[in-house]
Amino acid sequence: MQQNYYNYVRAEIAPLLPKRARRIVDVGCGAGETSAWLKTFFPDARLVGVECNPALRSELEGKLDEVHIVDLNAEAPAVGAADLYLFLDVLEHLNKPEEILRLLTSDMPADARVVVSLPNIAHVSVSVPLFFRGQFEYRDAGILDRTHVRFFVRDTAVRLMNDAGLRVEKGVRNGLEGPRSRFLDRVTGGLLRDRLTKQYVLLATPMRPGESQGPIEWLSGRL
Secondary structure (H helix, E strand, O other), X not given: OHHHHHHOOOHHHHHHOOOOOOEEEEEOOOOOHHHHHHOOOOOOOEEEXXXXXXXXXXXXHOXXXXXXXXXXXXXXXXXXXXXXXXXXXXXXXXXXXXXXXXXXXXXXXXXXXXXXXXXXXXXXXXXXXXXXXXXXXXXXXOOOEOOOXXXXXXXXXXHHHHHOOEEEEEEEEXXXXXXXXXXXXXXXXXXXXXXXXXXXXXXXXXXXXXXXXXXXXXXOOOO
């Protein structure tokens, strides 16, 4: 399970990627598989990885150009400006995700992009047992991963981005891959879509002074 967790390629972010990227910062990069995969899109990009697991250092140094091994609950490394920042399956593990998100993107240029993924605590796998049995159980992985310290629904996920000075432009909903979920989504006219979404993957840009969060364009992704 741990091997799959650290080596998983987040290919569903493909429709959210910019056309060009010269410097990419991957926060919570695991074993660097997603960063290495991005080289197929941006072969000349400099890859910067931030990871908390020191056992992955040697592997990361063989794949990325710059590696920071750090506990983000204790400090924020100086990663510098980048065209693309990734925060995939990491912010829910942090005590102060808004602060880390803001600090690590503080040098981002106006045309930079930030891609964040956050689990949805309102998913039926959590909300139905909670409603009918009044309980939930932490697990080794997934929405109720026992190492999660923050929980999100769609609105609070977007608010997290706004609080960090980012405006969400596009998003992908993970979780509607199976025939049962597709059927429920279709027969309910999308009314249960937020209950069927396991994870929100959000694309954001720097929020200009006086700008507010507008409508989000939801892409099909892995639906």
